[in-house]
């Protein structure tokens with residue numbers, strides 16, 4: 682059974698000719714990242730990253746759209762900036778901004794009972810960035 686499965690995967694890989702070089706795996710990370718985004722970011726930044734999500738009503742600062750990051754950055758997705766910003770490693774324009782420091786609070790809604798270790802979190806953040814990159818205009 683196991684052998685059969687392996688053969689099947691091998692054949693699909695040959696047909697798609699893409700198993701090792703990206704598109705298929707990337708689609709998975711984007712889907713995983715969307716799950717993280719939906720739980721941790723969508724309330725403020727909108728379901729599709731369009732900004733001003735439902736939680737904005739309670740905030741003084743309107744959360745900006747995240748789908749236009751690339752456009753606002755000369756057509757280049759600022760992956761490093763987003764990563765550092767989300768992890769609270771960049772100084773904010775407004776120190777009282779409601780944007781959480783995720784390296785401090787963790788992914789509270791993905792793991793409501795805690796329990797995610799460093800590597801899991803790192804993968805989640807990488808997937809989240811893949812998702813954000815995928816939704817740029």
Ligand code: HEC
Pocket residue numbers: 718721722723724725726736740742743744745747750763766767773774775778779780781783
């Ligand atoms: C409680 C609401 C809230 C949540 C939840 C939230 N943000 Fe934010 N975010 C904001 C606000 C408000 C700003 C604008 C003020 C600022 O720059 O701090 C912002 C700014 C940003 C910026 C900077 C955008 C720019 O154009 O400079 C990025 C990137 C960002 N958020 C990503 C995320 C990601 C990714 C998540 C989920 C992991 C998230 N945010 C969750 C409220 C939120």
